[in-house]
Amino acid sequence: MDVAAELLAGSVAAGARAIRWLDDGDPRGRTVLERIFAATGRAHIVGITGPPGAGKSTLLDALIMEQRRRGRRVGVLAVDPTSPFTGGALLGDRLRMGRHALDAGVFIRSLATRGEAGGLSRATYDACAVLDAMGFEVVFVETIGVGQEEIDVVALAHSTVIVLVPGLGDEVQAIKAGLMEAGDVLVLNKSDREGAEQTHRHLEMLLHLRQDPSQWQVPLLTSIATRAEGAAALCDALEAHRAWLDQTGGFTRQSERRAEQQFQRLVRALALPRLLEGAEDLLTLVRTRALDPYSATERLLQRQLPRR
Amino acid sequence: MAAASARPLRVLLAKLGMDTHTVGITVVAHALRDAGMEVIFTGLKQTPEAVASAAIQEDVDVVGVSSLSAGHTRNLPKLARLLREQGAGEKLLVAGGVIPPEDLPLLQSAGFARIFTMGTDTREIVAYLRDWWAARAANDTPS
């Protein structure tokens, strides 16, 4: 199977295999990425984040239905944490999206963070690229967001949706975590629940304080995901955001920023082990306090990366 | 940071048929997770078509099916066939649940490598998967 060619032609098996290679750090994955990278940059990458229990997966299920109704092909990356103790993971997000299992226009892939700090795995960027190259017009990236993790998704996505629920004090959490700055669309899910009105007012107030008239006006939407209520409005808001990005050049800027982010992350991820190869002697000096860490680092860099 | 060589095994677990007892599959899922594997659970009341589709999208190494109602003589071979037809025949297929000994040959010839009857020690399941994977990795050829 010529994975790169087949995934560009839309083969699910090839796309899945490519994502697998990239996720595993298999060198074949890199070869594929080289060949498909030029075909990326078209998909609208949408991050869906928010605290656990907000109903992200259910909302996403409704969103997928709506996007399909509008004739778009949808990719979904559902990211869940790897256990720091065992290295394993239980990935159950696709459960909520089960009804799309036989829709060829929907591709759902579960990813584990695999030790990456923050809510995204290194492979998420790569997986986005694969889905993008396969021709999926919208790619949703779903992660748990409470703080640091959501910032990761913002760097990756063109549009970030933050899902909150009433009554759990989430709005307080959201502020603390800087979620308010990060979101492009805010959704108050389970809006038929007690306390919804109050939470809604609170969020409105907070948004109002932060809105910059020269920038995108962050809408506050409500939804009852279990009834698919609010999915259409959310799609509209995402389309509006996409249009605004296109108009202001934000789309391209974000795509560039994302490529840059990925490059930097990769450099960090791949350079570190390589640099540390053969650094055992310096490590020993630091351990025995014969050398301070700064000097040791300087020496390592001069050895491995001498400035010319 | 996961090194390139340490690929976690990806396992898809599903329950076929209308039976909704989850204790067995829950215990297995946790055991596999604790053994460092990535477990994708597609849920209850699954059809063979849905499971095959998920298995390919997730590009798992192993597909594990739990079946407690007696549809296994139909559902399980159908799943195996669908996977083969869609080019996923090299995935390891295993099953568990209430499956009487006289049905094992049928399932084995349908493509199920191993049936773990109810009450199998999870350590045996983990060991089996690891051994299979080690053997597969040794023979892995780029496709």
Add this chain to the structure above:
Amino acid sequence: MSRPVNRVPPSAEAAPSADAAQEARRWERETRAPYIVSHPERRAPFQTQALRWPIKPLYTPADLEAEGFDYQRDLGFPGEYPYTRGTQPNGHRSSLWTMSQVTGFGRGEDWARRARYMLGQGLQGLILEHDLPTTNGYDSDNPLVEGEVGRAGLAIDSLEDVERALDLPFEKLRYLMSVCNAPQPINLAMIIAALEKKGVDPRRFVLHIVNGILIEYTCVGRYIFPPAHGLRIATDCIEYIIREHPNWAPISIISAQLQPAKANPVQELAFSMAIALAYIDATLARGLTIDTVAPYFHFVVNVDMDFFEGICKLRAYRKLWARLMKERYGAQRPEALRIRMMTSPTTIALTLQQPLNNIGRLAIMATACALGGAGEAMTTPLHDEAHALPAEEAIRVGAALQHIVAHETGVADTIDPLAGSYYVETLTKQIESAAHAELDKILAMGGALRAIETGYFQRALGHEQYERNKDIEEGRRKWVGVNHLVLPGEQRQIEIFRADNRTEEEQVARVRALRARRDAAAVSAALEAVRAAARAGTNLVPPCLAAVKVYATHGELCDALREVFGVHTPDSQLTGV
């Protein structure tokens, strides 16, 4: 000439606390500790089976003191609040618990035939189990359910099928239980309609619907709609029965389903009470009072092999229910404060290996039920049940077991005989306190519905499932036949109930024929009325009743409700991530 037995001088009992605790410590130090140096303990640590609480070598009055045990407050007397020693004033001395057994499954007219036989033999109660397509809300010809029709119970696609099943001599039938859960209002409507058509007087016997949707969400899995709607539907059935058929029983909290999902006694108590409270609160919101509603509640509780966990759990159930009804709701009537309970040995303690051992296990668990207070009825599963339909001999043995316990052991001849045991009272109190605390926690998060929606129950159970399995695999729990005294090379055939394809084919043909010959316009209008009631929040039973009478099918009615309520696809049935 006999002399009076020396009584213990009063002074020795005057200050039990100081002396007892001190003496216990002395004994530990001087007598036991040196002994175990040369006789090390055979387990480390000793723990109860499900709760995994440490078991002390010895319990003394000091333990009761430490628990703040007070006879009057904690126990009282049989038939009096808080009912710890029993809900009946004379225990089992006036009448024994009703002895019943799982009756096995049948199909359609076959079920009716067997039911007629059993009624002819003097049995007065029957249980209607439904197949998986029915409990999951599908007609027999739905492609999703191929191979499942009529296997786990009756296939009910329409009123016709219920009419066939209820072709019974109703003058002999005293009690009919229907297990359906998610599609309960449809099932209830069909039974009511069938009875009407047969001219049976509903006041002459008791229909008992299990109607237990909240436990389905928690651990069994036969749900259809999202939890909030499931609760509304269940409440519609409860309200309808209380108002229209007050002699029927509209609910059963089958705590005995939590236990196989590995709920420990504290979780069982707390979760089942939280679930009961959710139904009660929803029913009270319909304008009924606690003294009316509470007496309708009924629990099925089982015991596992840990003898004392089982006994203490049963005692704690009675006390906790009474306290909740009184303290939370201000119930007045004794009928509201006295829990109604059926007890049973659990099937999950039985092994596939060396099945005859299971008879011993059942005897021990039945004895535990009797000692804990067997409630209104005890059901014995059969020693083969976990893996096959019951054989006649197994039925005989199961029945005999209960009679042996009742008549040969003396345990039922005095009321609550283990009361006062230092261990039993300590453990009972500890279970009750822990359950109360857990219940408070569940109520603080919003009650059982919230616990289900957030996955709290499911995660807790998943964790227990995993830990208990490890206990067995790692040998911390010895299980004869499984990891202890294993018979090498033991080959045990699992018998499973083979589907008779003909039954499924016939049923499929029937439902299709039915759809072809009925008044399509009437059905359509009736389904719309059901949808309208679902949207409007009015009681679903009347429109369902009208719809089943024009032969709307079970699947069609469930689909109508699905359109309005949506379906429930939970985040993850896996827990403890």
